[in-house]
Amino acid sequence: MTYKAFTLASAVAALLAGAPASAQQTVTWWDFLSGGDGVRMKALIDQFNSEHPDIQVQATTLEWGVPFYTKVRTSAAVGRGPDVMTYHLSRLPLGLAEEVLTPITAEDLDTAGLAEEDFFATALDAGKDAEGALYAIPFDIHAIVLYYNASYLEGSRFLDDEGKLTGIESLADFEEALALAAENGAESPVTYATGDDGGTYRVFYTLLAQQGGTLISDEGEILPGDSTEKAVRAVEIMTKWHQEGWQPEQALYEASVALFTSGKSAFQLNGVWEVPTMTDLEDAGDLGFDWGAVEIPQLMDQQVTWADSHGFAIPVQGDAPMDPEKREAVMTVIGWMEKNAIQWADAGHIPAYKPVAESEEFAAMQPNATYASLADRAAYDPRSEIAGVASPAYDVAINIISPAIHGYLSPEDAVEQMKAELQSRLR
CATH class of the missing domain: 3.40.190.10 (Periplasmic binding protein-like II)
Structure with missing residues (x-):
């Protein structure tokens, strides 16, 4: 049997066995979250993976602070970085100066089922450059x-x-x-x-x-x-x-x-x-x-x-643009995280995604709901x-x-x- 015939036969067998016709997307994820934040994020990732057999997040937690951002800079230069990462919005100007971040477009947000008006303006502005281009999607306000x-x-x-x-x-x-x-x-x-x-x-x-x-x-x-x-x-x-x-x-x-x-x-x-x-x-x-x-x-x-805010950013991968199917998977992950941010709020944070922050479930969460007013005055x-x-x-x-x-x-x-x-x- 030739290689071509073997490949075709394998594909047919997989379909007959009920396997998905398209390949599973693996999303490489980096964060700096330890302690209670780390536990909660791991639970969210596990839940996402269980609900999305076609997309699997492979997460790595790195050391918070300078070591994390140094690793991002060096990996971006050689195309060995993650597909998505957590990012402090207060560090965005440095990331832009180092040219390690890719813009997040209106089409990206649409893929994620999100829109700019879904977010508190204070947090969203912190995720943009001076010209108003979005480079990181806020996840919380802390x-x-x-x-x-x-x-x-x-x-x-x-x-x-x-x-x-x-x-x-x-x-x-x-x-x-x-x-x-x-x-x-x-x-x-x-x-x-x-x-x-x-x-x-x-x-x-x-x-x-x-x-x-x-x-x-x-x-x-x-x-x-x-x-x-x-x-x-x-x-x-x-x-x-x-x-x-x-x-x-x-x-x-x-x-x-x-x-x-x-x-x-x-x-x-x-x-x-x-x-x-x-x-x-x-x-x-x-x-x-x-x-x-x-x-x-x-x-x-x-x-x-x-x-400040934890946000989601997509780093530069050397000189190569991200594959469109991979980017769709990344935005699917981000959109799901935003819509399930009530579990992240359990760590004391205020969700930056207003549909969650304004939900009855968050209103019942104390003392978070008591100090949530600071979101507009951050x-x-x-x-x-x-x-x-x-x-x-x-x-x-x-x-x-x-x-x-x-x-x-x-x-x-x-x-x-x-x-x-x-x-x-x-x-």
Whole structure:
């Protein structure tokens, strides 16, 4: 039998056996998701694979941060990267500068059963370049929120009749609540990772953004106009919290979380990703206090909050365009993930896909639904190659801002050093 005849006979036999006429598509997937996020994403991938025998996702989890984005850059250059990957939208400007991302067209979205109007504008804009071309589809919105331990506020104006946080509408209100918590025995009235780049940066950036300040302009200017003075003010506030003994000293991330979960802090400024930690402890009966989480109140001139998004991006594969059938399979995966994002929201995230975020199922999800209002007021990092997770902007937080809030630099000197360091990192 000739090879051609053998191939034809094999195909006929497969059809008679009920096998699919078209070949199965394998989608190579990279992510950086560990811990609870990783568990939830693996469950989603397993479910997709079970529902789609014609498309199978083969997933690999790589190290979060710089190692992940370095791997993406090197693999894209030689055509050895994934078909789809998770991507922080705050890292999009760097990815565009490195030319490792491919645009996602209206036809791609249609293939996925999605449309731009399905997404929160703040998140969708963060997935676009300066000209409005889409390069990453947002999957969630994750921000810092204000966790609270109601036991330190009992009998005060800061709890309503149902024991929910209320009455914080200014910086003065918040600091009054911190002073009250200290009087009521809180070891650290407010906890965040004061000795960690992410924790320090996110609080600083929120205080700057709430004043209407700009860290890096679209033209690449560091703290333009009166943003320098606003940055100084943000550092002064964080320094005062240290001087008053209201926040922990040089706390690394795990220690800052432990202060709250152990009942030693009245408030925690941290990401929505710690909601599962709280709910798991509560369900196990290991918490010992009533808690909640709300959108960061308006402490300054406007109510905005630092935020980022996990998104889905399609990397460059060397000089070769992606096969159309492969791209259709990739978009099918992305569309399915968006429509099943309620399972991802269980990790504390806000779905970026509005049909899920506005569903009855999400409305019943607490405390997520309580702080979901921040989606329309999310303050994403500047559209700059030196901003975003694991970037020079985070480096200055740990190397300059953190020492300043601990009294080793004046706020004015810290901001000037920050400006000089970031300016030196611009290309």
